[in-house]
Amino acid sequence: AQSVTQPDIHITVSEGASLELRCNYSYGATPYLFWYVQSPGQGLQLLLKYFSGDTLVQGIKGFEAEFKRSQSSFNLRKPSVHWSDAAEYFCAVGAMEGSARQLTFGSGTQLTVLP
Amino acid sequence: DAMVIQNPRYQVTQFGKPVTLSCSQTLNHNVMYWYQQKSSQAPKLLFHYYDKDFNNEADTPDNFQSRRPNTSFCFLDIRSPGLGDAAMYLCATSRDAADTQYFGPGTRLTVL
Numbered sequence: 001a002q003s004v005t006q007p008d009i010h011i012t013v014s015e016g017a018s019l020e021l022r023c024n025y026s027y028g029a030t031p032y033l034f035w036y037v038q039s040p041g042q043g044l045q046l047l048l049k050y051f052s053g054d055t056l057v058q059g060i061k062g063f064e065a066e067f068k069r070s071q072s073s074f075n076l077r078k079p080s081v082h083w084s085d086a087a088e089y090f091c092a093v094g095a096m097e098g099s100a101r102q103l104t105f106g107s108g109t110q111l112t113v114l115p
Numbered sequence: 116d117a118m119v120i121q122n123p124r125y126q127v128t129q130f131g132k133p134v135t136l137s138c139s140q141t142l143n144h145n146v147m148y149w150y151q152q153k154s155s156q157a158p159k160l161l162f163h164y165y166d167k168d169f170n171n172e173a174d175t176p177d178n179f180q181s182r183r184p185n186t187s188f189c190f191l192d193i194r195s196p197g198l199g200d201a202a203m204y205l206c207a208t209s210r211d212a213a214d215t216q217y218f219g220p221g222t223r224l225t226v227l
Contacts, residue, residue: 034215043119043205044158044218090157101213105157 002027002093006106013081014114021076021109023091032094032101033074035065038108039087047089050074061085086113118142119219121206127225128196136191136222138206146212147189149181150205152221158205164189165212193224201226 003026013019025031032051036044048059055067065076074091088108094101120139128134138147146165150158162171164183178200180192193200203223207216 032213036218041221041223043121043220044207046215046217049215096213101209101216102160102163103158103216107157108155 002031002095002104004091004093004104004106006089006091006109008109009107010110010112012112012114015083016080019076019078019081019085019111021089021091021111023074023076023106024072025074025091025093026072027093027095029095031074033065033067034092034094034103035059035063035074035076036090036092036105037087038090044090047076081111081113083113083115086111119206119208119217121204121219121222123222124220125223125225127227128193129227130198131195134193134196134224136193136204136224138189138191138219139187140206140208141187142208142210142217143186144208144210144214144217145186146209146214146216147183148207148209148216149179149189149191150207152203152205154202161191196224196226198226200224 005024034049035047038044047063048057050057050067057065063078088110090108091106092103094103122137148163149161152158161175178194183189203221205221206219209216
């Protein structure tokens with residue numbers, strides 16, 4: 001069975017600083033990987049996804065992620081954080097189970113942005 | 116334009132009183148999902164519909180049921196809510212089985 005680990009429960013950065021959120025996955029086949037963001041009381045918004053091809057993936061809001069098969073990682077990065085980026089970030093791996101691709105989420109990383 | 120809509124956004128029910136949560140979509144997607152997300156936890160899949168084909172997760176309690184009367188709508192019924200069922204319930208859709216899932220804003224359920 002697939003699993004996702006987000007080692008950092010909570011990260012605090014200053015506005016304008018760079019950001020990297022870590023994600024490690026376990027999956028027997030080629031993974032489908034996702035990053036979602038969730039603001040308080042809201043649903044999940046897709047930031048970016050990796051299915052195949054270029055291992056550096058660009059997403060919305062200036063985020064990017066790099067798939068590293070050798071490290072089983074899919075870390076999320078942003079060169080300069082904005083106060084509006086404060087939210088919870090979930091990494092997920094998708095695996096076909098029956099009639100749909102089932103997402104297994106990590107436990108999330110809460111991002112605080114200091115002014 | 117809203118694509119995955121959930122109503123109500125906040126629902127309060129009493130212990131043991133049945134409650135229904137609603138999800139609708141304007142994307143004409145084939146697959147609809149229901150997730151449960153408890154406080155400070157990751158979303159957990161309860162079940163999904165591929166068209167009219169219902170697929171239940173093995174560990175989803177019998178207390179949770181779902182209906183999909185047409186392509187656009189999907190309902191989550193909780194027959195006898197317990198205090199442990201208080202959570203955010205997220206609906207998601209995908210065009211097809213292998214496609215990206217798009218989430219609604221969620222319904223926050225409180226059980227008194």
